[in-house]
Every structure is written in structure tokens, then in C-alpha cells.
Amino acid sequence: MDVERSDEALMLAYRDGDAQAFEFLYQRHRSRLYRWLTHQCGSKAIAEELYQDIWLKVINARDGYEVSAKFTTWLFRIAHNRLVDHWRAGNRAPAASAAPDDEEADDPLDALAGSPLQEPHNELERQRLGAALVREIEALPAPQRETFLLAQETDMTLEEIASITGVNRETAKSRMRYALGKLRAGLGDWR
Helix, strand or coil: CCCCCCHHHHHHHHHCCCHHHHHHHHHHHHHHHHHHHHHHHCCHHHHHHHHHHHHHHHHHCHHHCCCCCCHHHHHHHHHHHHHHHHHHHCCCCCCCCCCCCCCCCCCCCHHHCCCHHHCHHHHHHHHHHHHHHHHHHHHCCHHHHHHHHHHHHHCCCHHHHHHHHCCCHHHHHHHHHHHHHHHHHHCHHHC
């Protein structure tokens, strides 16, 4: 399997019967989809259930798959819709996010590379900053948190995030701006 094939080419190959192409897509996107769900749900159990449902939807949609957007946009649109369905079914609002604690989670402090906080004797400060960052992300309103996490977890553009969340680009941009402002204000003591 050519590791350089695009996600879209892999999904088309899977549609045409190449099971290995699906395995490759799954390996490529499983960690960030799971992290995003965990942050959105506030519960690993719910995230795991939704995660299974989303991949099942991908499998079931393969016969009709056509490239109309980037695969990640398509995948996260499925995830967003499944999450919305989950909240509606339970007649609940989105919960505060939970910090993923699986071994594959990225360090939220990677942006501090080269800073004094990266030095071993500052490990306690790094842990405190990490906890503060998680608290601030949890405190964001759900639409802002979702927009911020999609940008951070997937490196998607505002246009892609808008498509996934069903809003226009300007609304996605505003949500991101407000989220970043609230995070900066909440982490002001750490600058």
C-alpha cells in the first residue's frame, strides 16, 4: 500500500473493494477522531460508543462515496452529526470536555517547545499549565470548544470547520476568535 495516497484515493479504493485501504484510513485518523470525541463528550465511554458508530457509518457509506470534499471534512461531518444526534436523543446539552488520557494523546504544551517550561525542573509548572489549559477548554461554550478542537486536532481550515459544523465561514471564524480570546484571558497568568 502506498503510504502517500490521499485519503480520498484510499476511500475510493475501499469503495471499490480494497479492504486494506480502509485499514490505512483508519490508522491515519483514529487517534485524532477519538481525541476530538473525548474532548467533546466529557466521557470516555460515550466517546468510545460514538467512535464505533462513526466508523460503522463510514463503512456503510462506502458504496455511495464520492469525493465532494476532503475525506477529513467528510469524516468529521459524520462525527459532528452523530454527536448532535447523541445530545438530542438524551435531551441534553453538550457536556464539558474531558482531557484524553490515552497514550496516543498529543501533549497540549507542544507549543511551548524551547521555553523554560520544557526543562525537567519545571515539570510541575508544565503539569499545572496543562491542567489550566484543560480547564479553560472545558469552560468554553460548546460551539467554540468544537471549533477550537477541530482546528487543533485536525488542522482543518475555517471553511472545512464551517462545513462540518453547518455554519458559514464567518460564524466559524467568530467562534474561533472568541475561543482564542477566552483561552488567552484564562491563561493570562501563564504568559
